[in-house]
Each structure stands twice: as C-alpha cells, then as structure tokens.
Amino acid sequence: MSKAVEQAALTVESLAQSVLSRLPELTDALVATIYAQNPAYEELDSVPRQDLWRSCHDNVARVVQMIAGTDDHFDAAQATGRRRAEQRMPLDDVLKSFRLGGRLVWEALIDEARAQGMAESEVLLDVAGKVWEVVDRTSSQVAAAYHAAERYLVRADEQRRSTLWEGLLQGRADRALVQEAATVLDVPVDGPYLVVAIDNLVDDDGTTTSFARRLARLRVPSAWQVRPQAVVGLLALGTESAEVVLRVLRELVHAPAGLSGVVTGLAHVDVAYRQAMLARRTLPVGRIDVAPLTERLPEALLLSAPELAEQLVQTWLVPLRTLPTSERELLLDTLDKWVTAAGSVRRTADLAHCHRNTVINRLNRVHQITGRDVSDGGRLELGLALRAFRLFPA
Incomplete structure (x- = not known):
C-alpha cells in the first residue's frame, strides 16, 4: 500500500470514527427525516417508532463502518429487510429510507471534514463514491432479505388459509377457527350461506376473482378455493335469494356444478359442502349445468x-x-x-x-x-x- 493510499484510508477512518461518536444524534435526525419525507411510516403505522430508531441506529453504524473499511457485514440490513416484510411495509418505502440514510451519512462526513479542515481534500471524492457504493450494496441486501421473508410469509399465509378451509369444509370448525376464517376469507360469521362445487376446470385465480366480483354486485360476499376435485365457493347470501344467486351462477359457470341448500352460519358450511358435492353427482355425464340440491332431492337420495x-x-x-x-x-x-x-x-x-x-x-x-x-x-x-x-x- 502506497503512503498516499494509506493516508487516505486513515483520513476516512478518522472521519468515520468522528461520525460514529455522534451516532445517537444522527439516528434521531434520520428518524425525524424519515417521518418528514417518507409519510408511509406514519400513515401505515406498522413500524413502531422505537423499532425504526433501533434499525436506523444499527444500519447507520454498519454503513459508516463499511465506509471506513472496518466492517463488511450486512446483518443489520438483512434484519431490517426481514422485519419490514413481516410488518407489511412496502419495499419501496424501506429502500427510500435507506437512501435518506445514505444522504445523511454523506452530509455527516462532509461536516466532519470541514471541522477537521479537509473540506477541499480529494479524499472526499473517494468517500462520496464509497458512500453510495455501500448504500447500494446494503439496499440490495435489504431487498433480498425482504423478498425471502415475503415468500416465506406468503407460503405461511397460504398454509394457514388452507388449514382454515379444511377446518370449515371438514366440520372441524370451533368458534375460534370460525372467527379467524371469517377474518382471513373476508366473509361474515353468521347469516345464510350457500356452497357451490364446480368441476375443477379452472386453472387460474382470475376466474374465481371474476366470480367473486360478479357476486359482489349482488352484495353476496364470497370466498373461493381451488381443490383437487372441485372449485369450491362459499356464498354469504345476506338478503339475496338463493334463486337469484343460482341464476347468476348459471350465467357464470361453464362446467358441471352442484349447489347446496341454505345453511345458517359459517360454522355449518361443511354440511353445505357435502350437499353441493352430492348435487354435482346428480348431473348426467356430459351435462353442463349448476344443479341445485333442492331440485334434485330424489337423485341425491338414490346416490346416498x-x-x-x-x-x-x-x-x-x-x-x-x-x-x-x-x-x-x-x-x-x-x-x-x-x-x-x-x-x-x-x-x-x-x-x-x-x-x-x-x-x-x-x-x-x-x-x-x-x-x-x-x-x-x-x-x-x-x-x-x-x-x-x-x-x-x-
């Protein structure tokens, strides 16, 4: 290492140490800047202030240490990415905060250089490049950790949603499960329900989404699940009649399907599910229709x-x-x-x-x-x- 390079490294390290001595003060300033320039943190209110402060403190420290060349770990950035994914904070807002932090660190280094009489030093050009290089690398680590956590959360959500569906359709739903299912599936706990079972000819979520949207126009909330044997819909009738819902389903569905009788409450949709599957079996081979159990009771009795x-x-x-x-x-x-x-x-x-x-x-x-x-x-x-x-x- 040449003497000039060695001197530059010592200068950067000296500036970094001075900045680190003011770390709590800089953290306060960064938190205030984030709240002022990144309104999502207040609007969403998903990140507690103390959590944000600790994250800013740890990440500023790591960035400054990496600029000085005394550390090269991304543990703080990765922890922040995972945590913000769990808190459902949008990634764009998280990365914006890191850019704000990078600017604050750069300004703090300039202030220290001026205080030490090095404001015109060519070393600061190297420091500027180093700051944004470190911020970019750190942001990449944040994004990678965020996406990994997000994928895990999606899988966990899907597993929990599947567990709730199974509990409802298999009749294992206690009061707590019913309440959670109503929240997760966005349907009411009480009131009249129908269940429709459609031959599984649907290969994407867009079809069930269009079903839900059309039924919502009737003020009939619905939830849908694609199962191996059938696409199952829970239809909360509210004040709408079963006859009107049947008419709409016959317009929408282009596959053999069965429709249950009316049951009371989300806790009893297991009965309706069995009825819908039985109603489906009453259709002759090759016939495309929505078969309501109430119109095919003799066939249902024979099948039973x-x-x-x-x-x-x-x-x-x-x-x-x-x-x-x-x-x-x-x-x-x-x-x-x-x-x-x-x-x-x-x-x-x-x-x-x-x-x-x-x-x-x-x-x-x-x-x-x-x-x-x-x-x-x-x-x-x-x-x-x-x-x-x-x-x-x-």
Whole structure:
C-alpha cells in the first residue's frame, strides 16, 4: 500500500470514527427525516417508532463502518429487510429510507471534514463514491432479505388459509377457527350461506376473482378455493335469494356444478359442502349445468343409498337392459312420461306425441318383458327406479 493510499484510508477512518461518536444524534435526525419525507411510516403505522430508531441506529453504524473499511457485514440490513416484510411495509418505502440514510451519512462526513479542515481534500471524492457504493450494496441486501421473508410469509399465509378451509369444509370448525376464517376469507360469521362445487376446470385465480366480483354486485360476499376435485365457493347470501344467486351462477359457470341448500352460519358450511358435492353427482355425464340440491332431492337420495337404488332397478327395469338400445330408450322414455303424467294414458300420449293406443301397447310391452304391471300402483317406485337407471347406467 502506497503512503498516499494509506493516508487516505486513515483520513476516512478518522472521519468515520468522528461520525460514529455522534451516532445517537444522527439516528434521531434520520428518524425525524424519515417521518418528514417518507409519510408511509406514519400513515401505515406498522413500524413502531422505537423499532425504526433501533434499525436506523444499527444500519447507520454498519454503513459508516463499511465506509471506513472496518466492517463488511450486512446483518443489520438483512434484519431490517426481514422485519419490514413481516410488518407489511412496502419495499419501496424501506429502500427510500435507506437512501435518506445514505444522504445523511454523506452530509455527516462532509461536516466532519470541514471541522477537521479537509473540506477541499480529494479524499472526499473517494468517500462520496464509497458512500453510495455501500448504500447500494446494503439496499440490495435489504431487498433480498425482504423478498425471502415475503415468500416465506406468503407460503405461511397460504398454509394457514388452507388449514382454515379444511377446518370449515371438514366440520372441524370451533368458534375460534370460525372467527379467524371469517377474518382471513373476508366473509361474515353468521347469516345464510350457500356452497357451490364446480368441476375443477379452472386453472387460474382470475376466474374465481371474476366470480367473486360478479357476486359482489349482488352484495353476496364470497370466498373461493381451488381443490383437487372441485372449485369450491362459499356464498354469504345476506338478503339475496338463493334463486337469484343460482341464476347468476348459471350465467357464470361453464362446467358441471352442484349447489347446496341454505345453511345458517359459517360454522355449518361443511354440511353445505357435502350437499353441493352430492348435487354435482346428480348431473348426467356430459351435462353442463349448476344443479341445485333442492331440485334434485330424489337423485341425491338414490346416490346416498346406492344399494337401494340398485334394488329398485333390479325390481323394475333390469330386463329392459337386454333390449336393443333404440327399443330400450323408447320404452324408458314412455315410462318417464307416464310417471310425469301421473299415470294418465291420455296425458302420456300428449307428452310422447303419439296415439293413446301406442302408449298402451308400449306399457304392455314393458309388462311382458319385466313382469311388472305399471298400472297396478308403484308409480313412486318406478319413478325412482327410472332416476336410478340414469344415475347408475352400468
């Protein structure tokens, strides 16, 4: 090291030591400057004043030490980045404070140089470059620590949100969990709820966001989660009717979906979730619609008791499976219309657009194949058997 370089290093170290001797005073000045020129610290009120003071104190000390060449650690900067991420202070405002701190350190070094009669020294040019180099490096460390902490917080938030969803949908929600879920999901604790379960054809958050926005126009707050089997929506009805919400969902949703009955309060959405999933299963294969449970209760009952559904099919319709497809479908369609017409041959003929004798002949054909006389009572059973036949085609 040349004598000139050595002398310059001693000069910078001397200035730095003088600045460090005034560290509490400089920290007070920096905190006041931040509050005056960076209003986010007061507006957001997420960083306590003592926290800000300690951070400014430690970072000014480290910056000055690095300028003097006596230290090269970024522990204070990294701690500040992590802490501000946890406090949800915007990174731009954090970095602005570091720039304010760099300017204050530079001004403090100039003041000391003047006091020591070195205001015209070429050494100060080197000091200026060193100040902003250190501030840039320190700011990079702050940003890196901030982003790392932010990623961790996002993962933690997602995990907690997922835990809250699971608690609600699996019926493990105690009062504390319900209150926290209402806060995190931004939905009310009490009041009527619907749950919608949509086949998972959604691959981005934009779709559920558009659902939420459209429902918000009806003053129906909602929360959405993309699950492996389905996209689930919690819909807080408020004063809106379930019929209006169903109409809007049918406009929005272009995939098979099920809609629950109304339940009271966030604590009971597990019941509504099971109902919505069951309602979804009542839709025939390939049909795109939002199926409300209230309109598909017979199918839901059959799905809930598949062994009884199979017994109904065995009792009434199994022999029809041996027929050619065209004849089988014709007879099943006639039976559907006969049940709808409450056993009236004339009304069945009107619905099937054929002569009443044709209806009688088809019913006799069913009697011949199955051994069951449909005119001899059992219309309710036959209606359920027909629904079961559609639900369990195999």
